[in-house]
Structures are given as structure tokens and as C-alpha cells.
Amino acid sequence: xxxxxxxxxxxxxxxxxxxxxxxxxxxxxxxxxxxxxxxxxxxxxxxxxxxxxxxxxxxxxxxxxxxxxxxxxxxxxxxxxxxxxxxxxxxxxxxxxxxxxxxxxxxxxxxxxxxxxxxxxxxxxxxxxxxxxxxxxxxxxxxxxxxxxxxxxxxxxxxxxxxxxxxxxxxxxxxxxxxxxxxxxxxxxxxxxxxxxxxxxxxxxxxxxxxxxxxxxxxxxxxxxxxxxxxxxxxxxxxxxxxxxxxxxxxxxxxxxxxxxxxxxxxxxxxxxxxxxxxxxxxxxxxxxxxxxxxxxxxxxxxxxxxxxxxxxxxxxxxxxxxxxxxxxxxxxxxxxxxxxxxxxxxxxxxxxxxxxxxxxxxxxxxxxxxxxxxxxxxxxxxxxxxxxxxxxxxxxxxxxxxxxxxxxxxxxxxxxxxxxxxxxxxxxxxxxxxxxxxxxxxxxxxxxxxxx
Amino acid sequence: xxxxxxxxxxxxxxxxxxxxxxxxxxxxxxxxxxxxxxxxxxxxxxxxxxxxxxx
Numbered sequence: 001x002x003x004x005x006x007x008x009x010x011x012x013x014x015x016x017x018x019x020x021x022x023x024x025x026x027x028x029x030x031x032x033x034x035x036x037x038x039x040x041x042x043x044x045x046x047x048x049x050x051x052x053x054x055x056x057x058x059x060x061x062x063x064x065x066x067x068x069x070x071x072x073x074x075x076x077x078x079x080x081x082x083x084x085x086x087x088x089x090x091x092x093x094x095x096x097x098x099x100x101x102x103x104x105x106x107x108x109x110x111x112x113x114x115x116x117x118x119x120x121x122x123x124x125x126x127x128x129x130x131x132x133x134x135x136x137x138x139x140x141x142x143x144x145x146x147x148x149x150x151x152x153x154x155x156x157x158x159x160x161x162x163x164x165x166x167x168x169x170x171x172x173x174x175x176x177x178x179x180x181x182x183x184x185x186x187x188x189x190x191x192x193x194x195x196x197x198x199x200x201x202x203x204x205x206x207x208x209x210x211x212x213x214x215x216x217x218x219x220x221x222x223x224x225x226x227x228x229x230x231x232x233x234x235x236x237x238x239x240x241x242x243x244x245x246x247x248x249x250x251x252x253x254x255x256x257x258x259x260x261x262x263x264x265x266x267x268x269x270x271x272x273x274x275x276x277x278x279x280x281x282x283x284x285x286x287x288x289x290x291x292x293x294x295x296x297x298x299x300x301x302x303x304x305x306x307x308x309x310x311x312x313x314x315x316x317x318x319x320x321x322x323x324x325x326x327x328x329x330x331x332x333x334x335x336x337x338x339x340x341x342x343x344x345x346x347x348x349x350x351x352x353x354x355x356x357x358x359x360x361x362x363x364x365x366x367x368x369x370x371x372x373x374x375x376x377x378x379x380x381x382x383x384x385x386x387x388x389x390x391x392x393x394x395x396x397x398x399x400x401x402x403x404x405x406x407x408x409x410x411x412x413x414x415x416x417x418x419x420x421x422x423x424x425x426x427x428x429x430x431x432x433x434x435x436x437x438x439x440x441x442x443x444x445x446x447x448x449x450x451x452x453x
Numbered sequence: 454x455x456x457x458x459x460x461x462x463x464x465x466x467x468x469x470x471x472x473x474x475x476x477x478x479x480x481x482x483x484x485x486x487x488x489x490x491x492x493x494x495x496x497x498x499x500x501x502x503x504x505x506x507x508x
Contacts, residue, residue: 001468001490001491001495003472004463004468004471004472004483004490007471007472007475008475009474009475009476009478009479009480009481010471010472010475010481010482010483011480011481011482011483012463012483012485012490013482013483013484013485014463014485014487014488014489014490015485015486015487015488016484016485016486017484017486018461018484026455027455028459030459030482032482032484037488062496064496073488074488074489075487075488075489075491076489076491076495076496078491078495079488079489079490079491079495080489080490080491081488081489082489083488084488085488122457122459122482123455123457124455124457124458124459124482125455125456125457125458126458126459127458127459127460127461128458128459128460128461128467128470129461129462130460130461130462130464130466130467130470131461131462131464132462132464132466132492132493133493135493156493156496159496159497159498160496160498162498162499163497163498164498166498287501287502288501290501291499291500291501291502291504294504295498295499295504298504316502317502318502318503319501319502321502322501322502381486385461417466417470418462418464418465418466418467419464419466420462420466425501426465426494426500429464429465429466429469430465430466430469432466433465433466433467433468433469433470433473434469434470434473436466436470437469437470437471437473437474437477438473440458440470440474440479441458441474441477441479444455444456444457444458444479445456
């Protein structure tokens with residue numbers, strides 16, 4: 001990534017979208033709209049001082065919604081370019097309110113709320129489409145209750161939990177537990193605030209709140225002139241205080257028992273090899289789940305994982321060995337089964353209902369956390385890009401190619417590689433990308449040669 | 454007639470294509486819709502089968 005930012009032959013147009021492409025192979029004119037970042041690229045040093053002071057929290061999609069970023073942000077810490085951007089949907093200034101703290105804080109003077117989007121025209125000989133894929137949304141599978149059971153997550157969410165730079169700093173804490181902890185934090189703030197008010201009453205009237213409230217309720221309070229004025233307010237405040245303090249106590253008790261997730265279930269083919277959604281195999285999910293199980297075990301040696309799938313497709317160099325290594329060294333077991341349903345018990349533990357195909361019995365098993373190996377879905381924007389480039393997509397929405405020319409789209413001079421063409425893993429994407437680069441190079445060289453002759 | 458090449462998408466595929474072409478001496482315009490390149494791979498912690506760091 002860093003090399004891309006540094007290479008003298010690469011112009012990086014981040015935060016930009018393709019608008020229009022005209023012309024033919026060897027001679028395209030592409031119109032690209034560069035969205036306004038509201039941060040000057042040549043001035044921003046990427047120090048992040050602005051994001052530290054920004055008061056507006058926004059859901060962090062890079063962390064799959066499990067953390068908060070600010071309205072001024074960098075997509076992720078090591079992102080290239082490191083220039084920050086302001087989210088116009090959430091920024092206070094851009095929605096007409098008073099703020100501008102980031103502008104005051106920025107020593108480089110990079111923040112420019114008046115920045116406009118720019119449209120530039122590029123003259124290119126060939127186009128490579130490498131627009132990737134979308135993670136399948138498992139909300140569409142009602143039987144897995146994703147979104148209803150907190151401890152059912154997607155493979156990408158789990159990946160963020162495992163990451164040292166992720167929302168849980170690499171510990172596999174369960175989302176339901178994190179929710180309780182967030183609630184405790186919220187209640188603590190409220191209780192602290194109301195406690196301050198109660199303390200003031202106590203100081204002014206020289207009795208404890210408890211004594212006051214007892215007498216107030218019993219009706220044998222003997223109020224002086226000062227207390228007469230305050231008594232209703234004080235009682236109300238105390239009642240409101242208890243409303244927060246009582247659940248806080250229960251939640252704190254509950255939180256004492258929280259540990260990281262140790263019993264993991266991985267459910268393969270969530271969305272793929274399923275006639276309701278995508279009939280194809282997404283290719284990388286089996287290996288992805290094995291990898292996540294191995295890394296989770298590496299992090300905490302008490303972790304054990306069960307991978308539920310119709311079969312484990314470990315096709316690739318070193319993949320089968322990796323699968324066996326998981327079984328031998330990392331407490332990973334493989335169960336041939338398609339999980340029918342997930343429910344939960346009283347402690348928010350997901351309960352899997354499945355048929356054990358070896359024993360031919362329907363079983364129920366409780367886990368700490370379930371990871372859905374979500375399908376590689378065609379990117380939503382593919383059809384728009386196909387319209388702009390005037391190329392075809394297949395029945396699912398991946399760019400159409402034929403088996404003899406797997407990188408050539410239906411338009412000469414436009415090539416495709418990676419998951420925009422078909423689901424594939426990283427080594428395959430890299431190999432295809434290099435091939436597509438060679439095809440694009442052929443196109444522009446041949447065209448120029450023709451011109452010379 | 455131009456020798457420049459447009460790459461759409463700054464994930465691992467787009468990055469690899471761009472670097473290969475740039476090394477061959479072509480001028481590359483790499484367009485990415487998000488504020489930073491890296492794509493899905495930048496969200497991954499480690500990659501199989503070697504457990505190498507993704508970033």
C-alpha cells in the first residue's frame with residue numbers, strides 16, 4: 001500500500017468515483033469525480049489531532065460497527081493516503097451547526113469547509129476493473145437470527161475482534177458482554193452526576209439523603225424553611241438516582257462473570273451454496289474460518305472451535321496441510337452438518353440446532369460465540385460501473401468474462417480481476433491482478449505500435 | 454493515443470495491477486471510492502495459509 005502512495009508512476013485518486021467513460025480501447029476519456037474531503041491533501045500531515053478533538057461520534061464501518069470513529073476521520077490508522085476526511089452527513093459545521101474545533105486544532109491549517117468536489121478528465125488507453133466484492137448480509141437468513149442474537153457475528157466482524165488494532169484490541173470479547181459494559185459505563189456517568197446533586201443537598205441540610213428520604217416518606221420530616229423549599233426536589237432527585245443505581249448494581253454483578261469467548265462455532269456457506277441466495281461456492285470461506293479458529297487459539301490456548309460445513313474445501317497450495325494443522329494443534333474440529341437454526345439461552349449463549357450426519361441425530365449444542373462464514377456477494381456498485389463502462393455483468397452481478405479469456409470483459413480494452421470477476425482468495429486475486437496488468441499493457445502497446453506503423 | 458491506464462478499485466487486486474503497471478513504466482491512475490486504499494484485505498488481521506500480517 002505504501003508503495004502505491006510513493007510510486008512516481010501512480011496517481012492515487014482516493015475518495016473518488018468514476019462518472020463517465022467515452023472512446024475506445026487505446027483512447028478512452030474517463031471522467032472522475034473527486035469527492036470533497038474538506039481537508040486539503042497537500043497540507044494534512046495525517047497527525048490525527050483533529051479526530052481527537054472532534055465531538056461527534058460516528059459508527060466505524062472499518063471496524064464493522066463495533067467501534068466509534070469521529071466525524072473527521074481516517075478510514076484506518078495506516079491508510080494511504082493518510083489525509084483525513086470529514087463525513088458531511090455527521091459533521092456539525094457541514095450540517096449548519098456551530099463547531100469547527102478541528103479547524104482550530106489543526107496546526108497545518110488543512111481543514112477547509114468550503115472545499116468543493118472536483119471533476120477531472122483522464123485520458124487512458126485501458127481500464128482495469130478491480131472493484132472487489134460485498135460481504136453477504138446474513139440478516140437475509142432468518143434461521144441464524146443475525147442481528148437478533150448479539151453473539152452471532154460475521155467472519156469480517158470476528159476478524160476485527162482478532163485484530164490487535166481492532167475494537168477489542170485482539171481479545172475475543174462477546175458483543176453481548178460489551179453491550180452490558182457500555183450500559184454500565186453510561187449508568188455510571190448518570191449516577192455520578194446525580195450523586196453530586198445529592199451531595200450538595202446533604203451539605204446544605206446536614207442530614208444524609210437516606211435519613212431525609214426515610215423521614216420524607218414517613219411524613220415525619222420536620223422541615224425548616226430551607227428544607228421546605230428543597231424537599232420535593234431532593235426526593236425526586238433521589239428517586240431518579242435510584243432508578244439508575246439499582247440496575248447498575250445488578251449489571252456490575254453480572255459483568256463480574258464475563259470472560260472472553262472460548263467455545264466458538266463457525267457456520268460455513270452463510271449465503272453461498274444456497275439456492276435462496278448464491279448457488280456458487282465463495283471459495284475462500286472454509287480457509288478463512290480455519291484461519292480465524294487458529295488465530296483465536298493462538299491468542300488464547302483454551303479456545304476450541306467447531307467448524308460446521310457440508311465439506312471443507314481446502315483447495316490451494318498448503319491449504320490442506322493448514323486444515324490438518326488446525327485440527328492437530330489448534331483445537332479445531334470439523335463437523336459435517338448444515339446448521340438448521342440458532343437460538344439463544346438465558347445467558348445470551350447461542351444454541352445451535354443441527355443434524356450430526358455421522359450419528360444421524362439432531363443435536364443441540366451451546367457456544368459462546370458463532371461466526372457466520374458469509375458469502376462473497378457481488379459488489380452493489382457493479383451494475384452502475386457496468387453501465388458507465390458499457391460492459392456486461394453475469395446473472396449474479398459479477399463482471400462477465402468467458403473461460404478462454406477470463407480477464408477480458410465484453411468491451412475491448414476493459415479488463416477485470418479479483419473478486420469483481422468471481423469469488424477468489426488473496427493469492428488468486430494477486431495472480432489475476434498481475435495478469436490483468438499484462439493484458440492492459442498489451443492493449444496500450446499494440447495500439448501505439450499500430451500508430452507508429 | 455495514450456499509454457496511461459485507469460485502475461478502478463484500490464483493494465489488493467487494484468493495488469497489485471497498479472504496481473505491476475507502474476513498474477513496467479506505465480502511468481497509472483488508481484481510483485478508490487473510500488478515503489484510503491486497502492480494501493477488504495486491510496480489514497483482515499492475518500492471511501492464510503501462512504498467518505502473515507495482512508497490512
